[in-house]
Amino acid sequence: MRHRELILKMCAGLILVLLINFGIRRTFDPSWYFGNETLGHKMQLYLPVQDSFNTLFVGSSTIFYNLDPLYFDSLMPREWNIRSFNLGGGGSLPPETYRFVKELITRNPGKVKNIILELRDVGIFSENHRNTLRKRYWLTPAWYTFMLRAQWHSELPADLRIRTSLFTTESFLERSLNLGYFNDLYALDPMDDKVSGDRLQDIVRARRNGMLPVSAEREHERGALFYQDTSRLLLIANACKSELSLENPPRPNPIHMKALSGLIEECRKHGIHLVFLLHPKMEKVQVSETLALTRALPENHLINLSDPDSFPELYLAENSLNYNHFNRKGTRVLTEQAAKGFYKVHTAYLNTAVFTNR
Amino acid sequence: MVFNSLEFLLFFPLVVAGYYLIPFRFRWMLLLAASYYFYMCWKLEYVFLILFSTLVDYVAGIMIEKNRGRRPVMTLWLIFSLVLNLGLLFTFKYFNFFNENLRILFNAVNIVWHVPSLNLLLPVGISFYTFQTLSYTIEVYRGNYRAEKHPGYFALYVSYFPQLVAGPIERPGNLLPQLRQQHSWTYDNVTDGLKLMAWGFFKKLVIADRIAVYVDPVFADPSGYYGLNMLIPAMLLHIRVYCDFSAYSDIAIGAARIMGVQLSVNFDRPMFATSFRSFWRKWHITLTRFVMDYIFKPLISRVNHWGTAGRFFAIVMSFSIIGLWHGAAWGMVLFGFFNGLLVASESVKWPWQRWMDRFLHPRIVNFLNGVFVFVMICTTVVCFGAGSLPKLSLIYHNIFSAPLTPLTMQMFNGDLYSMMVLLLSIALVAIVEFAQKDQPLISGWINRLPWYGRWLFYLMIITLMFNFGLYSNKAYIYFQF
Numbered sequence: 001m002r003h004r005e006l007i008l009k010m011c012a013g014l015i016l017v018l019l020i021n022f023g024i025r026r027t028f029d030p031s032w033y034f035g036n037e038t039l040g041h042k043m044q045l046y047l048p049v050q051d052s053f054n055t056l057f058v059g060s061s062t063i064f065y066n067l068d069p070l071y072f073d074s075l076m077p078r079e080w081n082i083r084s085f086n087l088g089g090g091g092s093l094p095p096e097t098y099r100f101v102k103e104l105i106t107r108n109p110g111k112v113k114n115i116i117l118e119l120r121d122v123g124i125f126s127e128n129h130r131n132t133l134r135k136r137y138w139l140t141p142a143w144y145t146f147m148l149r150a151q152w153h154s155e156l157p158a159d160l161r162i163r164t165s166l167f168t169t170e171s172f173l174e175r176s177l178n179l180g181y182f183n184d185l186y187a188l189d190p191m192d193d194k195v196s197g198d199r200l201q202d203i204v205r206a207r208r209n210g211m212l213p214v215s216a217e218r219e220h221e222r223g224a225l226f227y228q229d230t231s232r233l234l235l236i237a238n239a240c241k242s243e244l245s246l247e248n249p250p251r252p253n254p255i256h257m258k259a260l261s262g263l264i265e266e267c268r269k270h271g272i273h274l275v276f277l278l279h280p281k282m283e284k285v286q287v288s289e290t291l292a293l294t295r296a297l298p299e300n301h302l303i304n305l306s307d308p309d310s311f312p313e314l315y316l317a318e319n320s321l322n323y324n325h326f327n328r329k330g331t332r333v334l335t336e337q338a339a340k341g342f343y344k345v346h347t348a349y350l351n352t353a354v355f356t357n358r
Numbered sequence: 359m360v361f362n363s364l365e366f367l368l369f370f371p372l373v374v375a376g377y378y379l380i381p382f383r384f385r386w387m388l389l390l391a392a393s394y395y396f397y398m399c400w401k402l403e404y405v406f407l408i409l410f411s412t413l414v415d416y417v418a419g420i421m422i423e424k425n426r427g428r429r430p431v432m433t434l435w436l437i438f439s440l441v442l443n444l445g446l447l448f449t450f451k452y453f454n455f456f457n458e459n460l461r462i463l464f465n466a467v468n469i470v471w472h473v474p475s476l477n478l479l480l481p482v483g484i485s486f487y488t489f490q491t492l493s494y495t496i497e498v499y500r501g502n503y504r505a506e507k508h509p510g511y512f513a514l515y516v517s518y519f520p521q522l523v524a525g526p527i528e529r530p531g532n533l534l535p536q537l538r539q540q541h542s543w544t545y546d547n548v549t550d551g552l553k554l555m556a557w558g559f560f561k562k563l564v565i566a567d568r569i570a571v572y573v574d575p576v577f578a579d580p581s582g583y584y585g586l587n588m589l590i591p592a593m594l595l596h597i598r599v600y601c602d603f604s605a606y607s608d609i610a611i612g613a614a615r616i617m618g619v620q621l622s623v624n625f626d627r628p629m630f631a632t633s634f635r636s637f638w639r640k641w642h643i644t645l646t647r648f649v650m651d652y653i654f655k656p657l658i659s660r661v662n663h664w665g666t667a668g669r670f671f672a673i674v675m676s677f678s679i680i681g682l683w684h685g686a687a688w689g690m691v692l693f694g695f696f697n698g699l700l701v702a703s704e705s706v707k708w709p710w711q712r713w714m715d716r717f718l719h720p721r722i723v724n725f726l727n728g729v730f731v732f733v734m735i736c737t738t739v740v741c742f743g744a745g746s747l748p749k750l751s752l753i754y755h756n757i758f759s760a761p762l763t764p765l766t767m768q769m770f771n772g773d774l775y776s777m778m779v780l781l782l783s784i785a786l787v788a789i790v791e792f793a794q795k796d797q798p799l800i801s802g803w804i805n806r807l808p809w810y811g812r813w814l815f816y817l818m819i820i821t822l823m824f825n826f827g828l829y830s831n832k833a834y835i836y837f838q839f
Contacts (some may be wrong), residue, residue, distance in 0.1 A: 002545035013816060020821050098490065170364055174829070181825045186775040 001304040020042025021178040028185060032103050035184070038064070038089030039100065042210050046085055049208075050110035057166050057210075059118025062279045063088030067116070068335045069209040072337070075339035080346070086210035091129060094122050095146060098263055099138045105270045112272055116303070116342065117263075121289040122147065122256055123156040125164040133184050136171040143155035144172040150255040155289050219327045223320075230317040237308040237315040239284040243291050244307060252292040260293065264301055273301075273349050277338060280305045280314040281324050300348040303341030311337055315346045359399035361609045362562055362829075369396070370613060373519075377617055380704035382540045386510045389537075389617075393519035397482070404481040407446060412516045414442045415491040416509055419498045432499055439495040447488045451479055455686030483523030485683055489648055493518050494530045496652055503530045511537055520613040524606045526624040526644040533619070541618025550801040553816075554612030557800045560819050562605035563827030564783045568776060569598035571828070572769045577743040580753045585763035588756045591738070596732075596739040597784060600629065603642070611799065627791045627800040632727040634700040637735060645683065649676050666705065674698035684742065689750050693741035700734060779826050786822075 031198045033039045046053070057067050069084035076082040092100070101115055129135045137148075151161040173179075243249070260276070267274035278294055287306075294304050308315050314337065319330030326334050359365050373392045378710055398405050418439035425431040448456075454475045461471040475821035494515065497503040506512040515534050521527075541547075576583055576591040583591065607624035614621045622644050631637035638646050654676040674695060681694020714723045737757070744750035770777050794803040804812055 003543070006548060008543055013813075014819070016817060017820050017824070019819065021824065024821075024825060177824045179824055179829050180827055182775070182779075183826070183828060186773075 005294075018176065019070060021176070021181075024178060024181065028182075030185060032107065033100065035133045036089055036092060036096070039087065039092065042087050042089065045208070045210065046087065047108060050108060050112075052085045053085040053209075054111050055082050055114040055116070056104075056112055057084060057086045057088055057116045057240060058092070058101055059088045059116075059277070059279075060092050060097075060120070061088065062281070062324055062326075063116075063179065063277075064090060064092075064210075064212055065214050065321075066331045066334050067211075067277075067330055067338060068213070069211055071332060071335045072339050072342075075097060075336065076343065084114075084116075084209065086139055086212075088118070091126075091134065093124075094118075094120050095143055095259065096134070096138050098259060099143060101263060101274070102266060105267060105272060109270055112270075114273045114275065114342075114346065115267060116275050116277050116338070119260075119278045119290060119293060119297075119302075120282075121154070121156065121253075121286050121293075122150045123154045123160055123164055123289060124283070124286065125167040130170070131174065135167075136175040137184075139168070139172050139175050139224070141172075144168065146255065146259060151254050153173055153253045155241045155250050155253065155292070156285065160285065165215075200219050214325070214328055214331065215323055219321060222322055222325075223327060224257040226322045227317065230320070232323050233281075233315060235284060236281055236287075236323065239287045240282070240291070240306050241308050243287045244309075249295060250288055252296040257293060257296050260297060264298070269297075273346060275342060275345055276302050277326075278302070278304045279342075280304045280308075280311060280334075281320075282306060297321075300345045300352060303338055303345060305334070305341065306339055359397050361606065361613075362559060365399070374616055378543050386508075386514050386537065389519070390510060390514045390517065393514065393517040393522060396519040397517065397522060400482045401479070407450075407481055407484065407799075408487060408517050409513075409827070411443055411446065411488060411491050412509075412513045415439055415495050415516070416506070416512050418495050419505035419512070420507070422495070422498050426501070435498045436495060440492065441494055443488050447484060449476070450484055451480055452682075452686045453478075486514055486527055487522060489527050489645070493527065493648060493652070494534075497530050503534075506530070506534055508538075518614070518619075520610040520619075521621055524603070524610070525642075526607055526610065526622045527648055528622060532622055532693070536619045539618070544618070547618055548616050550704075550799075550805075551612040551614075551616035553801040553804050554608045554615065554799060556612075556816070556823070557774075558605040558608030558612060558820055559827075560605075560783075560823045561601040561608070561787060563823055563829065565780065566598050566602035566605060567786065567828040567830065568780055568783075568826075569594045569601070572773075572776070573598060573743070576769050577749075577753075580744075580749065580756060584756050584760040586765045587763060588753060588763075590765070590767070591769055592740045592743070592753075592757070593736045594780075595743045596736045597629075599739060599742065599788070600625070600641075602659050604771075608800070612801075615801075623798045627794060629788065629791065631731050632724045632726060633704055634697070634731060634734070635704055637731055638697070638701060645680065649680050653679055669705065670702045673702040677701060685745070687745045688747045689741040689745045692747075692750065693738055696738040696741065697735075700738070712819065717719065753814055785827070 031040070031043070033043050055069075055072075057063050057069065059067075065088075066087060067086060067088065069086050072084050073082050088102075097117060101117060105112065105115075125135070148165055151165045151168075154161050264274050276294075276297060278290065282290055291306065294302055295307075303310055305314060312334050313319060314326075314330070316330075319326055319333055321327045321330070359369065369392070373388070376392075380388060392409075397408060418435045421435045422432045425435070438640050439552070455477055457471075457473055460473075464471040466823055479566050494503070494506075494512075498505050506515065511534065515528075515530060518528075518533065518537070573591050573594050576588075577595065580588060604625040611621045611623070624643050626640040626643065628637050628640035631640050654672055657675060658669065658672040660760075662670055664671065677694040677698030678691055679694065681691045681697070684690045685691065714726065718726075737754075740753050740757075741750055744753050767777065790800065790803070794800065797803045804815060807815065
């Protein structure tokens with residue numbers, strides 16, 4: 001009889017604690033992007049001048065360092081008046097970026113007309129990001145459910161999916177229980193050290209468009225290491241090639257696909273053209289899952305650069321900083337290809353939009 | 359696996375569920391497997407050290423029992439156990455310390471010392487389980503406890519996971535019969551255990567780990583901290599060690615209580631001690647009792663004829679061993695030595711004490727004594743934080759060379775938030791411990807509160823722990839011993 005009493009009391013206690021935590025979160029509510037330091041800095045730069053920009057780049061470090069807004073704008077037709085801002089940030093991955101786009105367009109729509117969003121799978125949770133604020137600040141019950149369902153329907157190896165589910169559950173518990181909430185607010189907790197730093201505000205402010213180009217020193221330092229063995233680049237290219245040549249390719253993850261379609265629709269409602277950019281260099285394990293998504297996405301919402309036959313220059317060691325990033329030369333090549341892709345899909349989108357309006 | 363980790367949060371409920379669900383005759387197997395797994399999470403190989411210790415003392419216990427009445431044979435088996443257990447402890451913990459000191463000594467008289475240092479990692483909790491197994495053999499030798507015939511229960515006594523790596527150091531008379539007993543799930547045991555665990559986690563996550571963020575850098579490089587600016591970190595270090603270690607004990611006692619086992623109390627509100635003797639009767643009680651029973655008492659019986667000097671010698675010697683038990687460093691030895699001096703000094707009634715007793719109210723005398731004991735213990739805990747002698751002398755020099763240096767709280771670097779959190783949470787612990795009075799464990803105090811008081815307390819502790827705790831899986835400070 002007393003077992004039931006204990007369980008009831010524990011449940012009541014848990015509910016009360018969750019309510020108190022919820023009250024604390026509401027009372028001491030920081031900005032909605034608080035938790036990702038890079039985005040925090042970039043938003044501080046972006047928000048005061050948001051009306052000057054109509055195109056946003058969102059994604060991880062591959063977007064942050066390798067998609068140059070200035071060069072991109074110069075490649076666009078003058079009449080489109082494209083003015084882009086780079087909101088990419090190291091380690092900013094889906095679904096955090098999906099949530100970011102959703103919140104951005106509802107809370108601070110500005111004059112945004114286009115968003116180029118990096119396409120990735122949602123099945124990899126790096127050990128470095130475990131227990132970090134950036135992996136939990138956005139993890140509401142809805143996003144948590146999405147993550148678990150996406151893992152369930154994913155084609156990624158089972159160990160990766162289990163690991164991601166466990167780590168996501170851990171992050172969700174950390175968020176729900178407000179673990180170290182005030183330390184996060186007062187920036188005491190050293191847990192997030194690995195993903196913070198950089199003094200981004202000072203660095204990025206100089207360019208005023210959110211872009212942080214790869215420096216000559218960094219290129220020299222990282223490149224030297226990379227050039228010792230570039231064979232993994234070939235492996236990545238081969239993995240893409242063999243996946244693209246499959247006669248019966250795998251079906252896309254339905255949960256992830258639904259989220260992408262929902263995002264496209266939501267952007268469309270706000271008059272925004274959402275374009276997914278598939279970066280050329282993926283880890284071998286991600287290739288199948290991510291390419292499957294590209295097969296199901298509408299053509300005028302996708303720039304697919306992950307094809308070694310069509311974009312061989314993106315797989316050249318001389319254009320690379322490492323396996324995932326480009327050096328300064330490669331950045332120009334990637335930006336150029338992204339711009340070409342965007343021109344193509346945006347033209348199609350505009351025509352469709354005109355047709356639909358008629 | 360540390361208590362404040364996700365792994366333990368998964369591991370512990372699974373073990374408890376399994377413990378109560380499986381038939382009684384299999385429970386020891388589950389607990390033994392869980393205990394070895396718990397230990398192997400640090401380093402797989404070191405489980406062999408526990409197995410070795412277990413085997414040695416299991417055999418020694420049985421042989422002593424078999425040869426009861428034949429004192430020389432019994433003594434031989436006791437020596438066998440002592441040599442092997444202490445030899446293991448010496449090899450892993452003290453060899454390099456003694457080797458290094460011998461090298462310095464021989465070099466001073468121009469003799470080359472060739473013995474190389476060992477490159478061994480100190481196994482977690484080796485001092486705790488070695489003392490626990492030794493206590494078993496000694497108790498069997500003394501005839502206070504019959505040798506355990508069941509190897510499984512004996513192995514479990516040595517490795518019982520809640521107290522394996524940081525105590526309390528149990529005696530066979532308390533733990534072994536309880537391990538053999540069939541415990542059923544009771545509301546009181548489970549709720550008391552959970553209360554103790556929650557209180558332990560609060561002290562560890564909110565106070566101990568937060569103090570560590572500020573105090574560790576000061577002790578890593580004490581230059582630049584003078585007078586009170588060095589004494590305050592010393593006081594905080596004392597509070598940190600207390601909160602960290604008593605937290606571990608509370609969680610260990612709570613975890614065992616949930617499974618029906620009552621471990622020994624290890625801390626009885628030592629911060630309210632009004633004499634050094636009472637401090638050591640309240641601080642790390644199981645270690646102090648071990649040293650008193652197995653070292654101090656045999657020693658004093660041999661030197662008692664020296665009179666006061668013999669008593670003084672036995673106390674200082676015993677406390678120096680307590681210091682050495684804490685770590686292979688001169689700082690640790692001095693920590694024990696100074697505490698021994700303080701305890702021994704209480705045999706004498708000093709003039710100012712007579713004056714206070716005569717002119718002041720007993721409560722004021724108690725309060726002043728309490729403050730004095732606290733400050734003095736803080737100055738000895740400095741040895742604990744410093745480790746090496748040069749650093750220790752620098753710290754003492756900094757404290758006493760410029761005692762009037764203005765207090766700047768420079769170690770906090772202007773972090774008012776952390777200062778407030780620490781101040782309030784330390785005050786909360788102090789108020790609760792003061793209110794506990796004759797209850798050494800918090801569960802006893804909580805049970806005396808009205809239902810709304812209990813709920814308010816739970817919610818406050820849990821909310822504070824969640825929102826203000828540091829969740830970086832920092833290991834407990836006593837693991838290094």
